[in-house]
Amino acid sequence: MVMKNRNKDIIQLISIFIIIILINIIGSMVYHRFDLTKEGRYSLSKASKKLLSEIDDYIYIEVYLEGDFPAGIERLSLETKQILSEFKTQNDFIQFTFINPTESKDDKTRNEILKQLYEKGINPTNLQVKNGDSYTEKIIIPGAIVKFGANEIAVQLLKNQIASSPDQNLEQSIRELEYEFTNAIKQLRSSLKPSIAFLKGHGELGGLDIKDLRNSLAQQYSVDEIDLREFEVDSLGKPNLKKKLRDLKFKKLLLIAKPKSTFENLDKYFIDQYIMNGGKVIWMLDATNADMDSLSNKGSFIASTLRDLNLGDQLFKYGVRINSNLVEDISSSKIPVPISFVNDIPQWELVPWRFFPVSIPTLNHPITSNLNAVKFDFVSSIDTIKTNTIINKTVLLHTSPYSRLVNTPYEISLQKALEQPVQNDFNIQHAAIAVLLEGTFESLFKNRINKLSDELPFIESSKPNRMIVISDGDIAKNQISRGAALPLGYDNYEKRQYGNKDFILNAIDYLLEEDALIAVRTRELKMRLLDKQKINLEKSFWQIINLVIPIALVIIFGIFKQYARKKKYSNEK
Numbered sequence: 001m002v003m004k005n006r007n008k009d010i011i012q013l014i015s016i017f018i019i020i021i022l023i024n025i026i027g028s029m030v031y032h033r034f035d036l037t038k039e040g041r042y043s044l045s046k047a048s049k050k051l052l053s054e055i056d057d058y059i060y061i062e063v064y065l066e067g068d069f070p071a072g073i074e075r076l077s078l079e080t081k082q083i084l085s086e087f088k089t090q091n092d093f094i095q096f097t098f099i100n101p102t103e104s105k106d107d108k109t110r111n112e113i114l115k116q117l118y119e120k121g122i123n124p125t126n127l128q129v130k131n132g133d134s135y136t137e138k139i140i141i142p143g144a145i146v147k148f149g150a151n152e153i154a155v156q157l158l159k160n161q162i163a164s165s166p167d168q169n170l171e172q173s174i175r176e177l178e179y180e181f182t183n184a185i186k187q188l189r190s191s192l193k194p195s196i197a198f199l200k201g202h203g204e205l206g207g208l209d210i211k212d213l214r215n216s217l218a219q220q221y222s223v224d225e226i227d228l229r230e231f232e233v234d235s236l237g238k239p240n241l242k243k244k245l246r247d248l249k250f251k252k253l254l255l256i257a258k259p260k261s262t263f264e265n266l267d268k269y270f271i272d273q274y275i276m277n278g279g280k281v282i283w284m285l286d287a288t289n290a291d292m293d294s295l296s297n298k299g300s301f302i303a304s305t306l307r308d309l310n311l312g313d314q315l316f317k318y319g320v321r322i323n324s325n326l327v328e329d330i331s332s333s334k335i336p337v338p339i340s341f342v343n344d345i346p347q348w349e350l351v352p353w354r355f356f357p358v359s360i361p362t363l364n365h366p367i368t369s370n371l372n373a374v375k376f377d378f379v380s381s382i383d384t385i386k387t388n389t390i391i392n393k394t395v396l397l398h399t400s401p402y403s404r405l406v407n408t409p410y411e412i413s414l415q416k417a418l419e420q421p422v423q424n425d426f427n428i429q430h431a432a433i434a435v436l437l438e439g440t441f442e443s444l445f446k447n448r449i450n451k452l453s454d455e456l457p458f459i460e461s462s463k464p465n466r467m468i469v470i471s472d473g474d475i476a477k478n479q480i481s482r483g484a485a486l487p488l489g490y491d492n493y494e495k496r497q498y499g500n501k502d503f504i505l506n507a508i509d510y511l512l513e514e515d516a517l518i519a520v521r522t523r524e525l526k527m528r529l530l531d532k533q534k535i536n537l538e539k540s541f542w543q544i545i546n547l548v549i550p551i552a553l554v555i556i557f558g559i560f561k562q563y564a565r566k567k568k569y570s571n572e573k
Helices: 002-029 046-053 071-090 107-120 166-175 177-189 207-218 241-249 265-276 292-298 312-318 500-511 515-521 532-572
Strands: 059-063 094-098 125-131 134-140 143-148 151-156 195-200 222-227 253-257 280-284 300-305 320-322 325-329 332-342 345-359 382-384 391-398 403-407 410-413 432-439 465-470
Touching (some): 046 177, 059 071, 071 094, 071 166, 107 151, 151 177, 207 222, 241 265, 253 265, 265 280, 292 300, 465 500
Parallel strands (some): 195 222, 195 253, 253 280, 280 465, 325 345
Antiparallel strands (some): 059 143, 300 410, 320 382, 325 403, 332 345, 391 432, 432 465
């Protein structure tokens, strides 16, 4: 009887092994991962899947996140492996490897590798690693090289926003992993980058003022400048207007950032026909003459209507009007103001500056989804206008429920920052300050007697098109510190990063119908970070639990098994 039971146990054991082997064989043939996270953080977006499905040749990805890292970087490495594993699951042409660039013990070899990676666009990062009561520095290369054929693109995996904490930077880095790799692959597979241009010739922003924005755009687009008042001459020595219009048409998008001088009829005609031909425009315009330089020099100034840009009728035709007023908003950023003097030395304090509204995006739109608050400087309100054609007008950004509008001319002084706002005066709710226009636009020059239309090609109305109007030119202007451009949206007074750059990048992608990329960039992935204080308080408790419970379960199982065996064999006897 004992022998019979023993043979039965052996057969059961062999059967279990056979079942396990069969399950593994089937599992190797049919692969599927189940993503049980609420936001689907371990699943790729439809945009990424579509892009990967179109790849028909090998793409090699070298990731330089191999080695002994602190917990945060180790987590970034793990998340990168998971994302790339998902990429490879979608298409076997995706090949990736993890490399430790600092593993060489030879300093010369190691430094040469670091130099090569730096030249390719991957910046090394010095980490301070805590060892007991002391700190040691460790160099890491948080980046990757994506290769396709003879071309390659560097991808910086670790974000380093100046105003963000290490945990926030890590969260942002992990959230954008899919976008970074998807965008890199998309760029490599595109033979030419879309061409966009900043308008110049009317005192627009340029140089250091827009350096960070230009650098960010250059990763995805071919960025240029175009002056509507510079012409080549034809064979007769006359300005070649047709060539200027053709040159403009080659630009997929035009950025008009804070012009200061009047637009002549010819300028407006070029822009108008550019739009009629399908060109996209982001208007970033000041309606009033107000800036902090005037305040710094004099302590007060009169904000007045800016010299007429002569764009009012054109924007009106397209469906909006920028008003000659200023927004004051209780939801605002801060500036340093001297509040007292000690031995004739001013004592500065950061106080809310209501002329610098902070707009918190509330609209569930591809441009504004998951977007950080956007900072404005001396912004005006925008009215939407009924048009002859159907134009959909979407307010992308607006003021808080506690704002007011002051008409110019209006005296502005630092003293106003120290004045407590009267709540009842701030009763304007959600004044529009950035508007998206979508539809068929009618030409400003339709039904006008205009000699230009005799000399140049003329279109009366556009096909379905898009543009964005923003009533603040400084939204695209980065601050400058010690001769260097700071990240766009970074406030050097508050040491805080606003969402200005992401807003403009999203806006450009949307206008150029890069909706898929926006969807990947703005995808919400909530990082459920552990409470470090709670960990320290409960560390010992959970260590004991993790140690004692498994041992106790094994002992209980052993006792139960022994009891069951004794009972079984005693009954058989």
